[in-house]
Amino acid sequence: MIAIVDYHAGNLTSVRLAFQALGCAASVTSSPDEIRAADRVVFPGVGAAYAAMENLRSLGLVEAVREAAVTKPFLGICLGMQILFEHSEEDGGVNLLGVLPGRVRRFPNVPGCKVPEIGWNEIEANDPRGFVRTYEEYYFVHSYYAELNPCTVATAGYSGVNFTAAVRKGDLFACQFHPEKSGKLGLKLLRCFVQTPSTEGRS
Amino acid sequence: MLKKRIIPCLDVRGGRVTKGVRFQNNVDLGDPVEMAVAYSDGGADELVFYDITASAEHRPIDIGMVSEVARTIRIPFAVGGGISTLADMERVILAGAEKISVNSLAVQNPQVIAEGAREFGNQCIVLGMDPVQTEDHTRCPSGYEITTRGFREHSGIDAVEWAKRAVELGAGEIVVNSVDADGTQSGFELTVTRLIAEAVDVPVVASGGAGCAEHIRDAFRIAHADAAIVAGILHTGRTTIRQLKDALHADGIPVRMTW
Numbered sequence: 001m002i003a004i005v006d007y008h009a010g011n012l013t014s015v016r017l018a019f020q021a022l023g024c025a026a027s028v029t030s031s032p033d034e035i036r037a038a039d040r041v042v043f044p045g046v047g048a049a050y051a052a053m054e055n056l057r058s059l060g061l062v063e064a065v066r067e068a069a070v071t072k073p074f075l076g077i078c079l080g081m082q083i084l085f086e087h088s089e090e091d092g093g094v095n096l097l098g099v100l101p102g103r104v105r106r107f108p109n110v111p112g113c114k115v116p117e118i119g120w121n122e123i124e125a126n127d128p129r130g131f132v133r134t135y136e137e138y139y140f141v142h143s144y145y146a147e148l149n150p151c152t153v154a155t156a157g158y159s160g161v162n163f164t165a166a167v168r169k170g171d172l173f174a175c176q177f178h179p180e181k182s183g184k185l186g187l188k189l190l191r192c193f194v195q196t197p198s199t200e201g202r203s
Numbered sequence: 204m205l206k207k208r209i210i211p212c213l214d215v216r217g218g219r220v221t222k223g224v225r226f227q228n229n230v231d232l233g234d235p236v237e238m239a240v241a242y243s244d245g246g247a248d249e250l251v252f253y254d255i256t257a258s259a260e261h262r263p264i265d266i267g268m269v270s271e272v273a274r275t276i277r278i279p280f281a282v283g284g285g286i287s288t289l290a291d292m293e294r295v296i297l298a299g300a301e302k303i304s305v306n307s308l309a310v311q312n313p314q315v316i317a318e319g320a321r322e323f324g325n326q327c328i329v330l331g332m333d334p335v336q337t338e339d340h341t342r343c344p345s346g347y348e349i350t351t352r353g354f355r356e357h358s359g360i361d362a363v364e365w366a367k368r369a370v371e372l373g374a375g376e377i378v379v380n381s382v383d384a385d386g387t388q389s390g391f392e393l394t395v396t397r398l399i400a401e402a403v404d405v406p407v408v409a410s411g412g413a414g415c416a417e418h419i420r421d422a423f424r425i426a427h428a429d430a431a432i433v434a435g436i437l438h439t440g441r442t443t444i445r446q447l448k449d450a451l452h453a454d455g456i457p458v459r460m461t462w
Contacts, residue, residue: 010324013299017274047324113205114406114429116326118376120206120248120459137206137459139279141326158205181279181301183243183462 002026002194003038005065007055009079010046018180022187024194032064040194041068043174045079049104049144050091052079062097069099069172075193076174081167082146084174090144100167100174102149113159116143121177123165125154131173131192132166136185138177140165145176206459207423207451208248208430209444210408211437213238214255215284218265221255222386222438232438236271242437243276246444246462250280251304251378251432257285258307258352264291266298273299281329292319296327304378306331307351310358310365313372320373325405330374334362334395335382347395354382366399376406378432384412388435391418396426408432415442416450423456 004015006028019026019042026042027034035041043065045052056062068074069084076084088094088104096104107115121140125132132138132154140156145163148155154166154175166175173193179186213220213235220238221229232238239250252272254264264285272280282295283304292303303323309316309330319328333354334347342348347362366377379399381392391409400407406429409422413433422428436442448458 011296011299013273013297014301017299018277020274021277046326109404112427114404116375116405117205118326118406119208119429122204122206137461140205178279181277183277185462187277 001038002040002042003035004028004042004044005035005061005080006030007045007052007059007061009052009055010044012044014178014180015042015044015077018187018190019194022191022194030059030061032060035061035064035068038068038072040073040075041065042075042077043069043080043083044077045083046141047079048091049079049082049088049094049096052083053094053096056083066097066099069097070170072171073193073196074172074174076172077180078142078176078178081174081176082144084167084172085146088144099172100149100151100169102147102151102164104144104146106144107159107161110159115159116141117158121156121158121165123154123156125166127153127166127168127173129168129173129192129196131168131189132175138165138175138179138182138185140177142176204457206248206457209246209419209447209458210249210251210430210432211242211247211444212251212253212410212432212434214253214434215265215268216256218268220438222435235268236275239272239276239280242444243278246448246459247278248459249278249430250276252280252282253304254282254284255353264295266294269295269298269300283329283331287315289315289318289322292323296323302327302329302376304329304331306333309369310349310351310360313368316369316372316374320375325373325375328374329376329378330366330369331378331380332362332365333380333382336395345395345398347398350382354385362395363398363402366403370403370405374405376408377403378408378410380410380432381412386435387412388414390414391422391426391428391431393421393426396422396428400427400429406430416447416454419447420451420454420456
């Protein structure tokens with residue numbers, strides 16, 4: 001079973017529908033027990049980092065999400081990727097989950113580059129499990145980005161910054177873009193996530 | 204590099220996609236879900252649906268259609284028309300739309316932009332505007348005035364001032380649909396599009412007047428738009444997204460070429 005974590009950070013309909021389109025059973029849940037029981041965990045999110053961290057705390061999800069991120073196939077999307085890092089400069093500075101090493105920063109204002117970045121951007125990738133590949137284009141919507149770090153497996157450029165488009169750490173894969181809104185390529189990525197066996201020997 | 208977006212626009216009337224010139228002489232073009240699939244498969248980067256009669260008929264937008272589109276396609280889409288309350292916005296978002304487009308209603312009640320942005324995030328709130336050229340430079344220093352209710356009413360509001368105000372309130376994107384160019388297929392109104400693209404720091408979408416790839420290129424290169432809405436020339440089969448993108452790509456415009 002796939003658990004899609006609902007921590008009141010944005011709309012989960014598209015993520016749910018994308019897994020439905022793949023014929024995968026996925027349940028949207030705010031229950032730590034369901035997240036612990038799930039085979040795979042999807043951690044989406046849109047919105048502000050501070051509010052999202054507060055929601056995770058008040059729903060009692062911090063430990064369950066941290067644990068899932070290091071023990072089972074785990075997919076972070078957009079804000080759900082950013083929250084895995086250590087710190088964000090959003091909202092005057094927010095401490096995040098610290099599952100991944102690195103910081104989240106705001107795009108600088110550069111003439112001709114609007115913030116948020118909205119639209120399809122091309123990535124350069126080096127993912128050992130081939131979830132994403134160089135030259136693929138995915139749909140991004142974000143004002144903040146994760147700096148390059150040892151877990152970065154894909155990058156993209158915007159506003160004069162080369163930023164983290166995707167990260168991997170064992171069975172954890174997380175992306176800044178929205179696979180659920182990225183057409184056939186996005187579905188291919190979600191299928192990889194669903195089908196790739198865990199290196200920990202779990203399914 | 205971020206790609207410039209091509210966004211087919213589907214005007215929906217009574218559950219069917221229609222197309223008219225300046226909101227008149229509407230012709231039936233097909234089923235919205237079938238057309239959404241065809242455009243998504245054909246390389247559209249995003250879609251926008253306007254329920255063009257919802258507002259005039261004082262009824263909410265057709266949520267069944269929004270849900271069906273969300274279930275069927277995997278690219279982002281925006282929905283507008285008949286959205287007058289936060290509850291309407293929530294229904295559209297929960298049905299699976301990526302963005303909500305507000306237009307006339309936001310002119311009457313600008314706070315709806317702020318409320319929507321607070322609730323769903325700026326990226327969800329698109330301000331659609333229908334500017335028309337005006338001689339009244341006292342009230343509208345930019346030379347462009349906002350019209351509402353399908354171009355029928357003149358608001359006396361300056362288009363550039365309105366764009367700036369909407370962004371301050373929380374609009375995450377602005378669609379500039381020129382009344383003068385709409386449906387003419389003789390090119391986007393580059394002046395007003397550029398004025399607004401230079402006045403705000405959120406993405407601006409050129410709308411109204413697309414007749415060929417060169418028009419779209421000019422919207423990007425001359426008017427500095429981030430995306431372009433295309434309707435009639437696609438709906439009638441005069442060209443395809445593939446043909447438009449091939450021409451733009453050959454012209455050095457960054458567009459998404461594989462899908």
